[in-house]
Amino acid sequence: MEKKAFRIGTRGSPLALAQANMVAAAIGEPAELAIVRTAGDREQSRPLAAIGGKGVWTAELERQLLSGEIDMAVHSMKDVESERPGGLFIAAMLPRADVRDRLIGLPNLAALTAGATIGTSSPRRASQLLRRVPGLNIVPFRGNVATRLQRIADREADATLLAAAGLARLGQDDVGTAIETRDMLPAPGQGAIGIEVRADRARLRERLAQISHPETYDAVTAERAFARALGGSCHSPVAALAVIEGDRLVLRGEILSENGQIHRSGEASLSGVRSRHGVEAMGAALARDLLDGAPEALASLFTAAG
Numbered sequence: 001m002e003k004k005a006f007r008i009g010t011r012g013s014p015l016a017l018a019q020a021n022m023v024a025a026a027i028g029e030p031a032e033l034a035i036v037r038t039a040g041d042r043e044q045s046r047p048l049a050a051i052g053g054k055g056v057w058t059a060e061l062e063r064q065l066l067s068g069e070i071d072m073a074v075h076s077m078k079d080v081e082s083e084r085p086g087g088l089f090i091a092a093m094l095p096r097a098d099v100r101d102r103l104i105g106l107p108n109l110a111a112l113t114a115g116a117t118i119g120t121s122s123p124r125r126a127s128q129l130l131r132r133v134p135g136l137n138i139v140p141f142r143g144n145v146a147t148r149l150q151r152i153a154d155r156e157a158d159a160t161l162l163a164a165a166g167l168a169r170l171g172q173d174d175v176g177t178a179i180e181t182r183d184m185l186p187a188p189g190q191g192a193i194g195i196e197v198r199a200d201r202a203r204l205r206e207r208l209a210q211i212s213h214p215e216t217y218d219a220v221t222a223e224r225a226f227a228r229a230l231g232g233s234c235h236s237p238v239a240a241l242a243v244i245e246g247d248r249l250v251l252r253g254e255i256l257s258e259n260g261q262i263h264r265s266g267e268a269s270l271s272g273v274r275s276r277h278g279v280e281a282m283g284a285a286l287a288r289d290l291l292d293g294a295p296e297a298l299a300s301l302f303t304a305a306g
């Protein structure tokens, strides 16, 4: 048997495996996938907030990185906590896919009316929809992408939202309707795949830097700095999207109350050379801006982290 150059740790869901295979292809050397079960995989029914703890999708992968059982861990950046454990580093991100959410079960946002049942366990999606239509009936919806699509087919809910990127990676690009980002800002990191390594693996880091997509890395870094500076729990409704416009990195961010009735959004931008520090400072400054101007009932959902 040929000797594999790397062990790539991944969750075992079809989406996670598709993403790990994309990373293996990008690296272009024989790699072995090591399937790692995370707390989130083990608990398919309870809400994530009830499972609690940090890193439901990542902690076990990160433990195996630190122990050397795997060389890299592949993550959906959306599922990676903005507060990082020490000793680890996101060494690369693949070019970002479609950042939008897709609405499945109803033709468009205008079709959402009071009393409709929406299956989602995402506080962001729930609050963004409730902001538009206060009388929606939000019910928890977990499980992998295929499970959630089946639950809509079975009419357990009238509609759900799924990330366009995840659907596309599973070959289901045409399911549902894309919601424009001006109508619904995505989660920080949505659509981006990250590769995490132990911080002390200098050669591996250099190697992965070569396949990293700088625009995606900078945009997602800005979104994650915004989320981190908001503090609060990862279950507070937060949305953010950074895009490159010419030589500018433009970040939009939004925070909402759980019922969507209190919300604030804003924009920041950075021109010219984008240092890591500058990108992170922009994200943090936008977070402070939004919190400073927010009513107490909204600001209290977050605990500003400096």
Ligand SMILES: NCc1[nH]cc(CCC(=O)O)c1CC(=O)O
Residues within 6 Å of the ligand: 076, 077, 078, 079, 161, 162, 163, 164, 165, 166, 167, 189, 190, 191, 192, 193
């Ligand atoms: N929370 C689960 C999750 N994490 C990443 C994606 C989609 C892929 C991506 O955003 O890169 C999904 C599914 C979804 O929200 O529809």
